Amino acid sequence: MFTDPDCIFCKIVAGTVPCFKLFEDGDTLAFMDINPVHDGHCLVIPKAHYPNVFEIAPEAFAAAARTAARVAKAVKESVKPDGLNLIQANGVGAGQSVEHFHLHVLPRRLNDGVAINWDPKPGDHAHIAEIAEIAARIRALL
Ligand code: 5GP
Ligand code: ZN
Secondary structure (H helix, E strand, C coil): CCCCCCCHHHHHHHCCCCCCEEEECCCEEEEECCCCCCCCCEEEEECCCCCCCCCCCHHHHHHHHHHHHHHHHHHHHHHCCCEEEEECCCCHHHCCCCCCCCEEEEEECCCCCCCCCCCCCCCCHHHHHHHHHHHHHHHCCC
16 A cells, blocks of 8 residues: 655554544545534545545446545534535645645635635637547546
């Protein structure tokens, strides 16, 4: 299993840094975020060290997704939020501060002002063409 001795989340996996553990299985660990945006904000990580979505093994991503869905249901039931986001950041420009792949399980409240929402704007034709062009560029790589 990949591990990075300087990584805070690898230290949590190893048990040398404490956490409020929620769940673990062979491949994943879920624990409370130390700086929660709302009550119930927690993180799901693969136990192996993968920095981001670009480098994570597909099986590790699938395992993290499975655990996140399970944890999300428990968070929903326990803190009764108005909604819940699964969020995952890659790179500083996306707000990633810990370079060990993680999914935020983030309960939300109505009008909570958390700055990850945006207002969808109705597109004009140029906009649609731009979306299509970008879609083609992405599709060509899949
Ligand atoms: P990112 O900014 O990379 O998307 O999210 C990293 C998250 O990890 C942050 O929400 C931060 O509060 C949390 N975090 C950072 N260090 C620790 C730690 O030592 N323990 C726990 N439980 N959470 C941490
Ligand atoms: Zn790590």
